[in-house]
Amino acid sequence: MARPSRRLFVDQFFVGWVYGPWVVASLLVILALRLLVEEDFALRSNAWGLFGNASICFSIGCVCKLTWAMARHNAVRQLELQLREQLGLR
Numbered sequence: 001m002a003r004p005s006r007r008l009f010v011d012q013f014f015v016g017w018v019y020g021p022w023v024v025a026s027l028l029v030i031l032a033l034r035l036l037v038e039e040d041f042a043l044r045s046n047a048w049g050l051f052g053n054a055s056i057c058f059s060i061g062c063v064c065k066l067t068w069a070m071a072r073h074n075a076v077r078q079l080e081l082q083l084r085e086q087l088g089l090r
Contacts, residue, residue, distance in 0.1 A: 018068045021061030028054035 008015055028050050035047035 015068075018064045019061070021057045021064060025054045025057035025061060028057060 032047040032050035032054065035043045035050065038044075
């Protein structure tokens, strides 16, 4: 079974913005873990702050992905309705 091709641009929209917040969240978690293993205890509070920022970025990524999926679903639905009207189907 062939896998659908993934494009970086869909109708002049850069799809990387949909997945970008998850990439940033991953980088923040890696940086926070790096700060937690340091021996300087003053850096640990900064690490916990980075975990909070990572969770915010992750939730923004979830909203972006959901919005993108809903927009694609609605576009396909609108196209289907237009085709049904042209063909005289209900």
